Amino acid sequence: MEATSVVQLDQTKAKDECLNLSLRPLQVSDVDDFMVWASDEKVTRFCTWEPYTNKEDGLNYIKNTVVPHPWFRAICVDDRPVGAISVSANSGNDKCRGELGYVLASKYWGKGIVTRAVKMVVDTIFVEWPHLERLEALVDVENVGSQRVLEKAGFQREGVLRKYFILKGRSRDMVMFSLLSTDYQS
Amino acid sequence: MEVDLSKITLRPFKLEDADDFLLCAGDDQVTNNLRWRTLSSKQEALDHIKDVCIPHPWRRSICIDNCSIGFISIFPFSGEEDRFKANIGYGVAVKYWGHGIATKAVKMAVPQFFADFPDVVRLEALIDAQNLGSQRVVEKTGFQKEGMLRKYAYMKGKLRDMFIYSFLSTDLPANP
Numbered sequence: 224m225e226a227t228s229v230v231q232l233d234q235t236k237a238k239d240e241c242l243n244l245s246l247r248p249l250q251v252s253d254v255d256d257f258m259v260w261a262s263d264e265k266v267t268r269f270c271t272w273e274p275y276t277n278k279e280d281g282l283n284y285i286k287n288t289v290v291p292h293p294w295f296r297a298i299c300v301d302d303r304p305v306g307a308i309s310v311s312a313n314s315g316n317d318k319c320r321g322e323l324g325y326v327l328a329s330k331y332w333g334k335g336i337v338t339r340a341v342k343m344v345v346d347t348i349f350v351e352w353p354h355l356e357r358l359e360a361l362v363d364v365e366n367v368g369s370q371r372v373l374e375k376a377g378f379q380r381e382g383v384l385r386k387y388f389i390l391k392g393r394s395r396d397m398v399m400f401s402l403l404s405t406d407y408q409s
Numbered sequence: 410m411e412v413d414l415s416k417i418t419l420r421p422f423k424l425e426d427a428d429d430f431l432l433c434a435g436d437d438q439v440t441n442n443l444r445w446r447t448l449s450s451k452q453e454a455l456d457h458i459k460d461v462c463i464p465h466p467w468r469r470s471i472c473i474d475n476c477s478i479g480f481i482s483i484f485p486f487s488g489e490e491d492r493f494k495a496n497i498g499y500g501v502a503v504k505y506w507g508h509g510i511a512t513k514a515v516k517m518a519v520p521q522f523f524a525d526f527p528d529v530v531r532l533e534a535l536i537d538a539q540n541l542g543s544q545r546v547v548e549k550t551g552f553q554k555e556g557m558l559r560k561y562a563y564m565k566g567k568l569r570d571m572f573i574y575s576f577l578s579t580d581l582p583a584n585p
Contacts, residue, residue: 271490316444316562316563316564317562317563318563319560319561319562319563319568320560320561320562356560356568357559357560357561359558379559381556381557381558381559382555382556382557382573383555383556384533384555384556384573384575385531385553385555385575385577386493386530386531386575386577387494387531389490389493394493394530394531399555399556399558399573401558401559403559403560
């Protein structure tokens with residue numbers, strides 16, 4: 224009985240790893256797929272925004288925030304968007320630093336998709352942005368799944384920043400992670 | 410030089426402080442770890458006091474016998490979402506280093522600031538990993554070291570590793 228279930232688990236894992244994953248810009252025409260994760264309160268639990276309730280808001284977000292964004296990609300499985308990943312830019316003395324963010328439809332959780340997507344971003348962002356020295360990410364102390372993504376992707380945990388963020392009216396402690404361009408090269 | 414720390418006071422800047430302020434803000438040793446450009450003339454000092462120090466949300470001159478020998482600056486972040494956080498910076502004229510003046514001044518400033526800005530919950534300090542003197546100041550005044558942010562920002566043209574420290578409004582000792 225045990226041997227069979229182990230084999231089944233391996234087969235599921237192998238299937239997950241074979242998922243055809245790609246990153247591409249998110250367009251207005253993707254709004255229906257966007258609404259799948261953006262309206263899900265499981266997904267938005269650690270996001271500053273409330274779940275989207277209407278398509279018009281989704282269209283406005285894509286037009287006004289996604290399209291002009293310095294670096295925003297849809298995470299696609301078989302070319303259909305199932306989430307998003309982005310890197311924010313800073314200016315002046317802070318130009319060396321970019322912040323990573325990501326979100327994934329809950330149906331696709333637990334398959335290593337975001338870890339793979341983060342690795343894909345890391346493979347390209349330091350080349351596309353040669354001025355970038357540091358890619359950082361801030362994760363809620365309770366968001367263990369997201370912390371594991373970053374650890375598996377090779378980010379270093381730097382510390383817990385107390386009451387760093389206000390999430391839906393409550394102050395939250397956040398874990399700071401970073402990956403340096405020099406970490407990536409080595 | 411003997412310094413009586415009980416003579417240290419904090420007060421807003423005045424135009425009359427320009428000469429003294431220049432001794433501090435005109436010195437590369439002091440401004441090396443600050444974002445501001447080193448001032449180079451009395452006129453610049455006067456302009457800086459008028460345009461920056463006086464309108465500043467919370468900047469105080471550190472004084473001995475009412476004479477300015479340094480400054481403390483606490484800046485709440487801008488933007489609706491970040492108003493609950495603030496950043497502290499300070500500097501003392503080089504000739505007064507080594508007497509615990511910055512420590513005394515920061516100890517006085519922190520509770521005053523939280524009283525003046527009741528919405529601020531988190532006060533943070535970002536200190537160059539090599540600036541041991543300043544790290545000791547915040548540690549002695551009760552800031553908590555949270556970690557090292559590697560290659561966090563440029564300052565005066567150099568990419569810096571910075572320790573991040575915080576003092577929360579809830580870290581203040583309860584009123585007797």
